[in-house]
Amino acid sequence: MTDTHCHLHLRQFDPDRDAVVARAEANEVTKIIEVGLDLESNRKAIALATRYPQVYAAVGIHPHEAGKATRESWEELRSLASRPDVVAIGETGLDYYRDYSPREEQKEALKRQLSLARELKKPVILHDREAHDDLLAIVEEDGKGVTGVFHCFSGDLKMAERCLEMGFYISIAGPVTYRNAHRLRELARTLPLEKLLLETDSPFLSPYGGRNEPANVKVVAQKIAEVRGISWEEVARTTTENAALLLGL
Numbered sequence: 001m002t003d004t005h006c007h008l009h010l011r012q013f014d015p016d017r018d019a020v021v022a023r024a025e026a027n028e029v030t031k032i033i034e035v036g037l038d039l040e041s042n043r044k045a046i047a048l049a050t051r052y053p054q055v056y057a058a059v060g061i062h063p064h065e066a067g068k069a070t071r072e073s074w075e076e077l078r079s080l081a082s083r084p085d086v087v088a089i090g091e092t093g094l095d096y097y098r099d100y101s102p103r104e105e106q107k108e109a110l111k112r113q114l115s116l117a118r119e120l121k122k123p124v125i126l127h128d129r130e131a132h133d134d135l136l137a138i139v140e141e142d143g144k145g146v147t148g149v150f151h152c153f154s155g156d157l158k159m160a161e162r163c164l165e166m167g168f169y170i171s172i173a174g175p176v177t178y179r180n181a182h183r184l185r186e187l188a189r190t191l192p193l194e195k196l197l198l199e200t201d202s203p204f205l206s207p208y209g210g211r212n213e214p215a216n217v218k219v220v221a222q223k224i225a226e227v228r229g230i231s232w233e234e235v236a237r238t239t240t241e242n243a244a245l246l247l248g249l
């Protein structure tokens with residue numbers, strides 16, 4: 001399996017990063033996408049990808065960090081994103097739940113990263129929290145010719161259909177296992193398996209509470225398999241192929 005979204009650079013993993021990567025491998029998670037959030041974590045993402053053969057880096061400016069991005073951040077993002085070992089731009093997107101950056105600056109940062117993705121012919125990793133309409137409108141308008149993934153999908157069926165129409169993938173994370181996640185499970189049951197990706201968003205969104213880690217992508221695969229009435233191996237195989245296709249792994 002491929003964990004298409006996690007943040008192993010965060011300090012939560014400082015005590016035992018090697019063991020976390022080894023545990024992922026032991027649970028058949030053989031590829032991990034490490035996603036940057038700002039200038040410093042983008043550098044760390046690339047360092048992790050260099051250190052662990054199963055880790056691949058994505059670089060971007062998270063909407064929380066959009067307000068702090070300087071000209072230097074954008075110049076360095078462009079140069080890091082151009083590296084052949086960087087597989088995607090992101091995460092970028094809109095977060096109206098926390099609103100840590102002014103919304104206009106979040107939108108501006110998103111548009112810049114969509115245009116960088118188009119120029120470099122790399123996919124984008126999109127973050128969306130309570131910003132469905134604005135995010136879709138910007139991706140439809142400014143993301144022409146760009147592909148990618150809506151990570152930790154939290155929209156409804158209508159939104160999912162619009163994402164698929166634009167050629168994007170939908171990534172399912174640990175919340176699919178949560179007791180009240182009826183709508184997400186219904187999407188996990190009905191959307192085409194060929195358009196789904198798996199992720200953990202570690203260290204966040206643990207299916208069990210506490211720190212999440214890439215090994216738990218298996219729990220996500222098992223839940224999707226359960227609601228679809230197929231084997232988890234089939235979910236694992238297809239979503240791994242999807243990730244390889246999108247990210248060129």
Ligand SMILES: [Zn+2]
Pocket residue numbers: 091126127128151152
């Ligand atoms: Zn995110």
Ligand SMILES: [Zn+2]
Pocket residue numbers: 005006007035091201
């Ligand atoms: Zn994330």
